[in-house]
Amino acid sequence: MANNKxxxxxxxxxxxIIIALGVFVFFNARLFxxxxxxxxxxxxxxxxxxxxxxxxxxxxxNVSFISVNDNxxxxxxxxxxxxxxxxxxxxxxxxxxxHDRFKRNETVSLxxxxxxxxxxxxxxxxxxxxxxxxTTTLEEI
Numbered sequence: 001m002a003n004n005k006x007x008x009x010x011x012x013x014x015x016x017i018i019i020a021l022g023v024f025v026f027f028n029a030r031l032f033x034x035x036x037x038x039x040x041x042x043x044x045x046x047x048x049x050x051x052x053x054x055x056x057x058x059x060x061x062n063v064s065f066i067s068v069n070d071n072x073x074x075x076x077x078x079x080x081x082x083x084x085x086x087x088x089x090x091x092x093x094x095x096x097x098x099h100d101r102f103k104r105n106e107t108v109s110l111x112x113x114x115x116x117x118x119x120x121x122x123x124x125x126x127x128x129x130x131x132x133x134x135t136t137t138l139e140e141i
Contacts, residue, residue: 035104037061038096048113049087056083056094063098070095087114
């Protein structure tokens with residue numbers, strides 16, 4: 001009788017462990033099945049701007065590499081990214097590409113319209129620092 005109770009308790013514990021392990025595997029496998037994901041938080045696709053400087057914000061999930069217009073960008077621990085872009089006049093197509101460690105990829109194409117004129121060097125404020133340079137000859141050393 002005591003042997004049957006031990007067997008029944010052992011069977012219940014083993015069943016509970018198998019179910020818990022199955023739930024754990026299913027919960028973590030969903031990330032593998034989904035692959036890389038890119039969410040663009042702003043600006044909205046199809047927006048038009050009068051200022052050529054925009055800030056592309058988004059979130060990348062399950063990625064090992066991400067780029068904007070083929071230039072690698074950095075993401076934080078939570079997968080957030082924030083990239084500053086300069087738009088040329090007219091329609092711009094921005095490509096956000098990411099892949100995971102299994103080489104599955106995701107691409108998001110965005111279209112933005114800059115309605116202003118092209119920027120020139122005169123439009124960009126660059127502080128010119130004048131520095132004096134000194135030259136040393138081998139004989140002075």
